[in-house]
Amino acid sequence: MKALERLHLKELLDQLPDPAFVMTRSGVYAAIFGGRDTRYYHDGRDLIGKRISDVLVPAKANWFLKEIAAVLNRRKMHVVEYELSNRDIMGLEDVDGPAETLWFEGRVSALSFQVNDEDAVLWVATNRTANHRLQEQLRELSMTDPLTQLPNRRQLNQLLTEYLDRTKRYGEVVTVLMWDIDRFKRVNDTFGHEKGDEVLVAMATLCRQHLRRTDWLIRLGGDEFVALMPYTGARQATLFYERFRTEVSHLVGSLNIEGLGVGITAGISLIHQDDETIHDVLKRADQALYQAKDLGRNQLAANGV
Numbered sequence: 001m002k003a004l005e006r007l008h009l010k011e012l013l014d015q016l017p018d019p020a021f022v023m024t025r026s027g028v029y030a031a032i033f034g035g036r037d038t039r040y041y042h043d044g045r046d047l048i049g050k051r052i053s054d055v056l057v058p059a060k061a062n063w064f065l066k067e068i069a070a071v072l073n074r075r076k077m078h079v080v081e082y083e084l085s086n087r088d089i090m091g092l093e094d095v096d097g098p099a100e101t102l103w104f105e106g107r108v109s110a111l112s113f114q115v116n117d118e119d120a121v122l123w124v125a126t127n128r129t130a131n132h133r134l135q136e137q138l139r140e141l142s143m144t145d146p147l148t149q150l151p152n153r154r155q156l157n158q159l160l161t162e163y164l165d166r167t168k169r170y171g172e173v174v175t176v177l178m179w180d181i182d183r184f185k186r187v188n189d190t191f192g193h194e195k196g197d198e199v200l201v202a203m204a205t206l207c208r209q210h211l212r213r214t215d216w217l218i219r220l221g222g223d224e225f226v227a228l229m230p231y232t233g234a235r236q237a238t239l240f241y242e243r244f245r246t247e248v249s250h251l252v253g254s255l256n257i258e259g260l261g262v263g264i265t266a267g268i269s270l271i272h273q274d275d276e277t278i279h280d281v282l283k284r285a286d287q288a289l290y291q292a293k294d295l296g297r298n299q300l301a302a303n304g305v
């Protein structure tokens, strides 16, 4: 066994599927083993003897140096995730390897011996790009309404949390305009569910077209939507609603769904600096919406503006 290990140790190390770098505290690539498959990794043999700051842009190089120092100080393995693109790496033009941005998981542990009179770590880099992309896609899917392709309630919660924070900190004015299609059930009942879907998509598209690029339109569920309007007060939001309502009356004609009472009812509120949670503002907008429904639909009511 010993003889086998001695004879084949180098070959075994070179055959490691993921590259393993020996890196010193000052950032010198002292050795590299494995990671020879250029579909996944750039050939790193040219790195030996070079400094990380000669290879990576300063921000990335500093991040690596900090990680190395942290591992050497704590003497505990670190697992880190990082991204490397061609923008980060200098002089990569002539090296074989993937062209796109790569995501890595690094497993970094301290070595018990010195290399070139310096403390050193072993840094194993695993290409996790495919996995990372899949995760991004799943995240995107979990945040998107499949019918309208708009952000869904989950994303609204995230956005509102961010905007509540900004209102509390900087006093930013943000309007929440909740709207709902009047008599939508009659569309389904009269023309079928497919027509209902078409109406939902058309209304959502129309609303999106009339909002600003910095506004958000979210499908809450069913025929309920929220327009989240940063830098917008109640007066501007009301003007937006009036325009949207007029456009909807034309759309009802072009969709051939006249005579059912289809329109748009809305409730608006502002995010308040003393709101404790996002549910406070959602509740106010919801109450305004129901007040407007009670008043006879196809109109807007405000609450806490």
Ligand SMILES: Nc1nc2c(ncn2[C@@H]2O[C@H](COP(=O)(O)OP(=O)(O)OP(=O)(O)O)[C@@H](O)[C@H]2O)c(=O)[nH]1
Binding pocket: 147, 180, 181, 182, 183, 184, 185, 186, 188, 192, 193, 194, 195, 196, 197, 200, 221, 222, 223, 293, 297
């Ligand atoms: N086609 C279609 N219908 C949906 C979808 N989601 C919810 N609905 C239907 O939307 C209808 C909403 O009905 P209600 O909440 O009573 O609303 P409404 O008829 O607009 O009544 P008011 O708002 O009070 O005027 C229900 O019949 C749901 O089944 C969807 O994705 N597609």
